[in-house]
Amino acid sequence: MAQIAFQNVSYRRGGKEIVKNLSAEFAPGDFVSIVGPSGSGKSTFLRLCCHLISPTGGKILFHGKDMLRENPIEIRKKIRYCFQEPVLWGNTVEDNVAFPYRIRNRKADREKIVSLLSRFHMDESCLTHDVKSLSGGEKQRIALVRTLLFEPEVLLLDEATSALDADNAELVEKEIYRLNQKGVTVLWVTHNDAQSRKYANRLLTIENGQIQSREELK
Numbered sequence: 001m002a003q004i005a006f007q008n009v010s011y012r013r014g015g016k017e018i019v020k021n022l023s024a025e026f027a028p029g030d031f032v033s034i035v036g037p038s039g040s041g042k043s044t045f046l047r048l049c050c051h052l053i054s055p056t057g058g059k060i061l062f063h064g065k066d067m068l069r070e071n072p073i074e075i076r077k078k079i080r081y082c083f084q085e086p087v088l089w090g091n092t093v094e095d096n097v098a099f100p101y102r103i104r105n106r107k108a109d110r111e112k113i114v115s116l117l118s119r120f121h122m123d124e125s126c127l128t129h130d131v132k133s134l135s136g137g138e139k140q141r142i143a144l145v146r147t148l149l150f151e152p153e154v155l156l157l158d159e160a161t162s163a164l165d166a167d168n169a170e171l172v173e174k175e176i177y178r179l180n181q182k183g184v185t186v187l188w189v190t191h192n193d194a195q196s197r198k199y200a201n202r203l204l205t206i207e208n209g210q211i212q213s214r215e216e217l218k
């Protein structure tokens with residue numbers, strides 16, 4: 001059974017059909033790159049995948065069950081979405097990395113936080129930094145750390161390395177690939193052609209709200 005299945009999914013907003021009758025299936029452990037022109041509906045597709053928005057037509061199944069009938073908060077613990085524009089909250093980096101523990105009523109695991117920060121070339125000292133003072137690339141990496149502190153079943157990445165230099169982008173790619181090797185399903189929207197083909201097993205091109213092509217990569 002597919003982990004996530006789109007069955008003739010449409011999404012209409014403001015008189016415009018942004019996603020049109022889209023069908024696709026994703027299996028556990030898939031690594032799928034999603035490419036396509038700006039405005040074609042890629043971010044909308046990811047938002048549908050984690051029930052941040054609901055389809056206006058068709059169905060999305062998660063493990064065979066209609067996603068609309070599941071608790072969206074529980075869905076989003078399992079299917080984690082890393083936004084195209086990273087949104088940090090509170091005042092400090094610590095407020096952000098403590099958040100995943102807070103919503104699970106658990107004490108923040110400082111050792112794990114510091115270890116994950118170091119994987120992304122950041123150290124403990126950044127925990128007290130004001131989020132308003134961070135660069136775009138730092139914000140992107142903190143948002144990733146916040147997303148990855150609890151391993152998701154499915155990871156949705158929306159241009160997750162767009163603000164990073166080549167070295168940091170490679171660190172992120174390797175970390176995501178490592179998670180994928182452990183079984184995490186990855187759906188990654190990227191405008192970077194080399195990145196789209198590096199680790200993925202499938203490449204989907206979305207154009208005009210529809211899947212325009214599907215390519216098996218390995």
Ligand SMILES: Nc1ncnc2c1ncn2[C@@H]1O[C@H](COP(=O)(O)OP(=O)(O)OP(=O)(O)O)[C@@H](O)[C@H]1O
Binds near residue numbers: 013018045
């Ligand atoms: N909430 C909304 N209300 C109205 N229109 C929207 C909404 N969200 C997205 N759109 C429109 O839907 C289209 C697809 O947007 P989307 O953000 O999914 O594109 P994208 O493929 O992710 O583009 P990019 O590569 O630039 O990030 C765009 O024309 C956008 O303006």
Ligand SMILES: [Mg+2]
Binds near residue numbers: 042
């Ligand atoms: Mg987008």
